[in-house]
Amino acid sequence: MPKEHKIRNILILQSIIVVYTLATVAAKFASGYEFLSLPFVLFYAGEIAILGIYAILWQQIIKKFDLTVAYANRAVGIFWSLVWATIFFHEAITWKNVLGIAVVFIGIMVVNSDDHE
Numbered sequence: 001m002p003k004e005h006k007i008r009n010i011l012i013l014q015s016i017i018v019v020y021t022l023a024t025v026a027a028k029f030a031s032g033y034e035f036l037s038l039p040f041v042l043f044y045a046g047e048i049a050i051l052g053i054y055a056i057l058w059q060q061i062i063k064k065f066d067l068t069v070a071y072a073n074r075a076v077g078i079f080w081s082l083v084w085a086t087i088f089f090h091e092a093i094t095w096k097n098v099l100g101i102a103v104v105f106i107g108i109m110v111v112n113s114d115d116h117e
Contacts, residue, residue, distance in 0.1 A: 009064045010112065013073050016057045021080040023050040025088055072111035075104045 030043035062070045079101050085091040 009061070010073070013061050013065065013070065014076055016054060016061055017074055017077050018080050019050060019057065020054040020074075021077045021084060023047045023054065024081055025084045026050060028089065069111055072108055075108055078104055 026043050026047035030040050030047065033040040033043070065073075082093060082097055082101065086093055
């Protein structure tokens with residue numbers, strides 16, 4: 001696979017992971033409302049819709065990757081969860097969060113490096 005296509009596919013894969021992490025945002029919002037209240041049901045329905053979209057997109061993108069590479073890239077979800085927690089829920093970012101994410105990113109870069117070249 002040409003390098004441009006590989007980079008493009010990795011960016012698409014990462015975008016799909018961003019979609020997946022938005023389901024956790026919907027779940028967190030739903031948890032703030034009384035069980036089966038209208039806002040709870042709407043956020044929960046949003047979560048299910050997001051997961052459905054993610055499932056379809058994931059099935060399409062994993063055709064282009066080894067399964068080990070695709071699943072290693074899912075770890076980027078930790079980064080996006082931290083971003084969403086900060087933006088939507090005003091949670092603090094600690095140095096341990098940053099260090100942990102750096103370790104994850106290094107691992108993903110190692111897995112994504114092409115041993116065949």
